[in-house]
Amino acid sequence: MPEVQAAGVIHDLGYRGYDGPRLGRMQIVRALTWHSFRSAFGIGRGVKGKIIPMLTLIAMCLPALVNAFAVARGNSRLFGYDVYTPGFRVALVTIFIAAQAPELVSRDLRSRVLPLYFCRPLRRGDYPLAKYLALTGALLVLIEVPLVLLYVGTIASASGGSAVWHETRALIPGLGVGLMWAVLFAAIGLVLASFTGRRAYSTGIVAISCVLTFFLAVLLIQAEGGQSATSTGARVAGLFSPFTILDGVRVWLGGSAQAGLTADPGRFGPLYGVLAVLLLAACLGGLAARYRKVSQA
């Protein structure tokens, strides 16, 4: 065994302890969050780990770049800040969380590295918290950066302060919608991915859950007469997938019903809001429960 021989020559260098300052728990959580945020984009991983997150981010920015050219040629802005490119965004967010939520949690489960975290000063809730903050941050980058590009591309060709002010006022609710998406889909992605350490399975579970529920909701909306329908069926059809729930919340809070994913929820608006909050709470609760079990194993 070569390493046995190697061990023979190292003894005389001396061991030094460490009595300097140590980071508090919150700083440790921050370090873990930053580490996880970087790995959500494949930074610190090999080239293979960067392909999907980077391609997704670039693809997400393309409509904003197209818009910049269009506006420069005299057209008005192509996409709303609050909906951006609805179907495209659903697809890319699904791909991103299906690929990267397992990167954040399944990997550690697979290689059984978790005991090494839980034997350190972290508390049992800190690990899922850090992972959640990291994926939320990564989704914010994925969703909000294109909106900012859309904004910059538009105001670059805008004439006068009032036009810029108008764009800014339109951007802010768009960023708010993006925040809702990031907060909810990070939770959904992580709780589904943390079921198993087999990465292919967790990717499958996340992707299938997102795609199936989305198509179910879209089909129901179509069956009820599409996004402009005002029947009760059309109003509640959006409750069947997280994407359409958030879109319902957006319309309920004053967004346009025509450009998005779902029909106007009308008087069911609060129901969409409550369901969104319940769904988030269920996912975060599930995540916490999952790691309470893991931390004792």
Added chain:
Amino acid sequence: MPSIDDPPIEAGAVIETTGLTKVYPGHVTALAGLTVSVAPGVTGLVGANGAGKSTLIKILLGLIPPTEGQAKVLGRDCQTSGEAIRTLLGYMPEHDCLPPDVTATEFVTHLGRISGLPPTVAKERAAESLRHVGLHEERYRLIGTYSTGMKQRVKLAQALVGAPRLMLLDEPTNGLDPAGRTAMLELIGRIGAEFGISIVVASHLLGEIERICDHLVAIDGGRLLRAASITSFTQASQVLAVEVEEGLAQLQAELAARGLAATLQAASQAGTATSQARTLLVPLGGDDTYDVVRDCVAALALPLCRLEQRRHQVEELFRDEQEVPHA
């Protein structure tokens, strides 16, 4: 964060448990009123699989609460100061716990950060810990390309990176070949002796860890079997092996006449069948035992071919202990 110097670390015991009991759901008793005190130094925690070693370690790490009783590590209560204790502890799990797709340097640095080290300190200590366990240039390779022996070293390095005062090592020689075991044990012995870190080594191989331990704690069925220093384990067992080519019975009678109860060597202790048939074991009281044996052999004019002091393997004592019912 709580200061690591408060309360002062007792010189007396690094681990103290009183009536520690853990009953898992389904009435599975892992620990049954374990009361033990572990002094600084290298301590072997021995017991068969399922004796409660891992449960004890988890309670000491503050990961699971005991059903009853109390456990203190470095003078702090495990249930109330788990976080402060974990700052001072290094833990090496029994099972594989390394991701294959990162380098040892990155991995140990990251865990150093999680242990609460500032970024540059984490980097330095990761490099040093890996060097101390004998990983040099290899540390820039992906862990997935390592041999089992190198992986065990990375596991040890990650326990060392946070500058612990106490290390809990769970079966550190698992999966290693004899040379790898020896190297790992030497490494642990050196960390205990030269680095000033107290170590608890859990193992089911008593004969193996007795080489590096100052103290031994034997548990069985969640109870304390015996806790003592290695020397007291072996002191009572000093024997003198007397090998003669012939006249074994005469010698035994002569020794008995002079007050020494010599016994025939058991088959398991003898190297060969012939040496078994020619060897007497005499309890070693002091230097005069040698004189009595010499006088006996001389008086009978027997051909003496070997006179050596032997130490019982702790394993045998342990076997004897197990035969008596638990106190």
